[in-house]
Amino acid sequence: MLKLENVSVRYGATEAVKNVSMEVKEGEFVTLIGANGAGKSTTLRAISGLEPVREGRILFEGEPIHNAAPQDIIRLGIAHCPEGRRVFPQLTVRENLEMGAFCRYDRQSVSADIEQKLEMFPRLAERERQAAGTLSGGEQQMLAIARSLMSRPRLVMFDEPSLGLAPNFVEQVFKLVSSICASGTTVLMVEQNAYAALDLCDRSYLLSTGEVMLSGTAEEMLNNPDVRRIYLGGEAATA
Ligand SMILES: Nc1ncnc2c1ncn2[C@@H]1O[C@H](COP(=O)(O)OP(=O)(O)O)[C@@H](O)[C@H]1O
Numbered sequence: 001m002l003k004l005e006n007v008s009v010r011y012g013a014t015e016a017v018k019n020v021s022m023e024v025k026e027g028e029f030v031t032l033i034g035a036n037g038a039g040k041s042t043t044l045r046a047i048s049g050l051e052p053v054r055e056g057r058i059l060f061e062g063e064p065i066h067n068a069a070p071q072d073i074i075r076l077g078i079a080h081c082p083e084g085r086r087v088f089p090q091l092t093v094r095e096n097l098e099m100g101a102f103c104r105y106d107r108q109s110v111s112a113d114i115e116q117k118l119e120m121f122p123r124l125a126e127r128e129r130q131a132a133g134t135l136s137g138g139e140q141q142m143l144a145i146a147r148s149l150m151s152r153p154r155l156v157m158f159d160e161p162s163l164g165l166a167p168n169f170v171e172q173v174f175k176l177v178s179s180i181c182a183s184g185t186t187v188l189m190v191e192q193n194a195y196a197a198l199d200l201c202d203r204s205y206l207l208s209t210g211e212v213m214l215s216g217t218a219e220e221m222l223n224n225p226d227v228r229r230i231y232l233g234g235e236a237a238t239a
């Protein structure tokens, strides 16, 4: 469904993503793991058309998208739930959901989708006329996730959706992302917590200083001695 072929992205002299090749197949739950600064967010931003691809190609359903504008990439069916939640704080919960559908022309189904999201997230329904900035961090993350689904994506990308959340919300967010995948939307999720990511996903790519160091099924990654030593805190973490 999504294919990156030898993709490189630069910020001035910094090569943030180097020669990255990866693939996400329809229906899969794939994670992108690695330390802070490894290039995970930059990879997602390149897929979304938010950073120019310096070298290589990005294909969605076989068509090149690496020169496409972000709004066209959304229309093709790729949604991006960015790092740090980024809801519009002055807008209400409902208006934030409307913004998620800005690229759609079917206004009637958009209204129906908003009602469906509010049913799915009762906490948001209770606060639908409240400014998003007044919500708790966990509620804002729920809203950001709900908003990303408003474009009716076939592939949705989540950038560290659990970051900075209270433990009960972390669990809720992971359950939610799993259920989104189970209901038929393909998922690519960035996560710094390798253990949590590998516990949830089908396959994973490990990025280190902009390069793919390792990839495989969640089980292969969990059993890899290097992954265990460096990212899972030794043998005990896999117990
Ligand atoms: N807008 C930017 N301008 C310059 N350098 C950046 C910018 N965004 C990220 N970087 C650098 O690119 C590298 C990869 O960053 P990022 O993709 O955010 O990593 P991750 O999401 O894995 O933490 C880091 O060295 C970071 O400092």
Ligand SMILES: [Mg+2]
Pocket (backbone or CB within 6 Å): 040, 041, 042, 083, 159
């Ligand atoms: Mg990041």
